[in-house]
Amino acid sequence: MNDVRLIEVKNMYMYFPVTAGVLQRKVADVKAVDNISFYIKQGETLGLVGESGCGKTTTGRCILQLWDGMKGDVYFEGVNLPKLKKEQMRRMRRNMQLIFQDPFASLDPRMTAGEIVGEPIKVHNLASGKEYRQQVEELFRMVELEPFMADRYPHEFSGGQRQRIGIARALAVRPKFVVCDEPVSALDVSIQAQIITLLEKLRDELGLTYLFIAHDLSVVRNISDRVAVMYLGKIMEITQSDELYANPLHPYTIALMSAVPIPDPKVDRTRKRIILRGDVPSPVNPPVGCRFNPRCHMATDICRQKEPELRELTPGSEHWVACHLV
Amino acid sequence: MTTAAKKEIVLDVKNLKTYFYTQEGELKAVDGLSYYIEKGESIGVVGESACGKSVSALSILRLIPYPPGIIVGGEILFQGQDLLKTTEEEMRHIRGNSISMVFQEPTTSLNPVLTVSRQISESLELHRDLDKIEALQETIRLLKLVGIPDAERRATDYPFQFSGGMQQRIMIAMGLACSPALLIADEPTTSLDVTVQAQLLEIIDDMRRRLGTSVIIITHNLGIVARYVDRVNVMYAGRMVETAPTEELYSNPLHPYTIGLLASVPRLDIAKKKSLRIIKGLPPNLAHLPSGCSFHPRCDYAMPICREKYPPMEKVGENHYRTCFADINKLKKPQ
Ligand SMILES: Nc1ncnc2c1ncn2[C@@H]1O[C@H](COP(=O)(O)OP(=O)(O)OP(=O)(O)O)[C@@H](O)[C@H]1O
Ligand SMILES: Nc1ncnc2c1ncn2[C@@H]1O[C@H](COP(=O)(O)OP(=O)(O)OP(=O)(O)O)[C@@H](O)[C@H]1O
Ligand code: SF4
Ligand SMILES: [Mg+2]
Ligand SMILES: [Mg+2]
Numbered sequence: 001m002n003d004v005r006l007i008e009v010k011n012m013y014m015y016f017p018v019t020a021g022v023l024q025r026k027v028a029d030v031k032a033v034d035n036i037s038f039y040i041k042q043g044e045t046l047g048l049v050g051e052s053g054c055g056k057t058t059t060g061r062c063i064l065q066l067w068d069g070m071k072g073d074v075y076f077e078g079v080n081l082p083k084l085k086k087e088q089m090r091r092m093r094r095n096m097q098l099i100f101q102d103p104f105a106s107l108d109p110r111m112t113a114g115e116i117v118g119e120p121i122k123v124h125n126l127a128s129g130k131e132y133r134q135q136v137e138e139l140f141r142m143v144e145l146e147p148f149m150a151d152r153y154p155h156e157f158s159g160g161q162r163q164r165i166g167i168a169r170a171l172a173v174r175p176k177f178v179v180c181d182e183p184v185s186a187l188d189v190s191i192q193a194q195i196i197t198l199l200e201k202l203r204d205e206l207g208l209t210y211l212f213i214a215h216d217l218s219v220v221r222n223i224s225d226r227v228a229v230m231y232l233g234k235i236m237e238i239t240q241s242d243e244l245y246a247n248p249l250h251p252y253t254i255a256l257m258s259a260v261p262i263p264d265p266k267v268d269r270t271r272k273r274i275i276l277r278g279d280v281p282s283p284v285n286p287p288v289g290c291r292f293n294p295r296c297h298m299a300t301d302i303c304r305q306k307e308p309e310l311r312e313l314t315p316g317s318e319h320w321v322a323c324h325l326v
Numbered sequence: 327m328t329t330a331a332k333k334e335i336v337l338d339v340k341n342l343k344t345y346f347y348t349q350e351g352e353l354k355a356v357d358g359l360s361y362y363i364e365k366g367e368s369i370g371v372v373g374e375s376a377c378g379k380s381v382s383a384l385s386i387l388r389l390i391p392y393p394p395g396i397i398v399g400g401e402i403l404f405q406g407q408d409l410l411k412t413t414e415e416e417m418r419h420i421r422g423n424s425i426s427m428v429f430q431e432p433t434t435s436l437n438p439v440l441t442v443s444r445q446i447s448e449s450l451e452l453h454r455d456l457d458k459i460e461a462l463q464e465t466i467r468l469l470k471l472v473g474i475p476d477a478e479r480r481a482t483d484y485p486f487q488f489s490g491g492m493q494q495r496i497m498i499a500m501g502l503a504c505s506p507a508l509l510i511a512d513e514p515t516t517s518l519d520v521t522v523q524a525q526l527l528e529i530i531d532d533m534r535r536r537l538g539t540s541v542i543i544i545t546h547n548l549g550i551v552a553r554y555v556d557r558v559n560v561m562y563a564g565r566m567v568e569t570a571p572t573e574e575l576y577s578n579p580l581h582p583y584t585i586g587l588l589a590s591v592p593r594l595d596i597a598k599k600k601s602l603r604i605i606k607g608l609p610p611n612l613a614h615l616p617s618g619c620s621f622h623p624r625c626d627y628a629m630p631i632c633r634e635k636y637p638p639m640e641k642v643g644e645n646h647y648r649t650c651f652a653d654i655n656k657l658k659k660p661q
Contacts (some may be wrong), residue, residue, distance in 0.1 A: 325513075
């Protein structure tokens, strides 16, 4: 890993319109992503965590330019993606791929595993004939599936095997950047460990850069170099993975971590628990001031009035926090 | 649970066998399961998908769909009464009265066309003999107890008007409505955020302490179990492969599957790059179980005998049992 920024997101917004009535008039916005900025360095894995609905998937899809309404800048190797023409973006797309959470819904049931993995190669005209077949075979081996399985259909595979097919498909076009959107959430513990180990191996061998989305902080800690914590469309804290766990500063990060049980009763019993009260508020009308304030155990007056900015603790520390009290 | 005084045993499951007869043939979803639970005790049932956790719980309530499923053998003694010999009439009384189950999917267990207060009040009127006004008051108290904000007003909402996490809490309120002797929470949590999980399990734990309810928590998550239960049963392919008091299980696991499972779980308190140790292969198809020990194709310690015979339940410590042939002193423990 070096310090070159492969991805740089600046002031990104994504609002989904809420419509009502027969005319489907827009009455409000779901502020799914509400002005976020961050970067991902070449060869690094940035973990993105937060509770359901906080905007993780939307962030990933916005980087890949999969939502039309997205606003802001997304630089990939210095090129501002939202400014590209359709055709330019189509060619750019090869460099960035997506792995989905649901290994059951994301594969076309009418295609064989081989066709699924090979499709992007055909779409991008990367190989044909014998070379095509060799590449598909190679991809199967890369994700530790037997090449003879290429003739089978998705329903003949287990969840973990389907996720391997999804990974092979994403890697078929030799991308530089992969958004892994909760790739192990739907899998059994033993299979999760297999897939995480595979993703790490592939990253190291192929020099990939990941945005790794998960709601499980322990999974994220395991695979990420840095971690961003998201809440209601905003980034609350972002720093090196070990630093985040050793020295969490945002009250939300602290509460989120205390909710994660540790599979060792002796250790778990010694930890302080902060139970977050209530539910996440609606992203249509996020609370005024700091949007975490109604659930925060430390909130003061200023938290209810002014939205804190994401700022770096000390220049060069790469530990960014959005909280008035830090 | 090592107090000298003999505790009251609430549930005693003996050699339970529940099979399904499917196109693939006989599927032994639960095959010879035995365990008991004392008053006020909480036990965790852990194991990966399709290992028989839900089927074992549904068997207790005699809710196995027939066909294709049938309880082919065993005894389920609940407060001394064998539930497998009970009439359907009596069973209906026991369900939702002395045994409650919080199901995996709240959306499929709540009635969508009845308001939340109707559903809970009805159960209270039926099982606790309260009149309408008392039942409504009790309903609101229960909704507050499980943390539904603004409970008075929201009691008259329909299930779809609540978020998934709130629906789970309503399910728990329903489960508690009759002050059951036994509460079974089947995976109350995996689809939920850790924050919501923590809230729900705190509620259940609090109930147990205050009312002496016995609790069975069924889950994939070894972390949850570490925090909330007294004893853990580890299941693999329809059988219990290890059981021990919680602390003992985590500090001294003695079945290769338990050891592998613990090593597969990423931990918040352990730095990255200490890569996970993995269990190779996939869990077996229950309709085509491997011979001998069902874990042998994935086991690092498998010996010829493991392919031939299913290992007997062996006592390896105080309240600690396992089914495995491997030499205890040769097992590599997770760090
Ligand atoms: N296509 C859409 N139309 C309208 N609203 C949407 C759309 N996609 C997402 N949203 C809303 O945007 C917000 C953020 O959703 P998003 O899927 O990004 O969350 P997430 O963090 O990925 O959650 P999860 O952990 O549940 O996957 C949510 O309130 C969601 O309901
Ligand atoms: N109605 C049914 N018909 C046929 N087979 C069934 C039925 N219900 C369960 N089974 C089978 O019984 C086995 C055990 O299922 P069970 O639901 O108990 O698993 P589980 O351990 O609860 O898994 P999960 O963690 O995914 O909930 C599985 O192989 C399942 O396919
Ligand atoms: S009995 Fe044999 S195969 Fe089964 S877990 Fe023990 S050592 Fe492994
Ligand atoms: Mg998502
Ligand atoms: Mg189940």
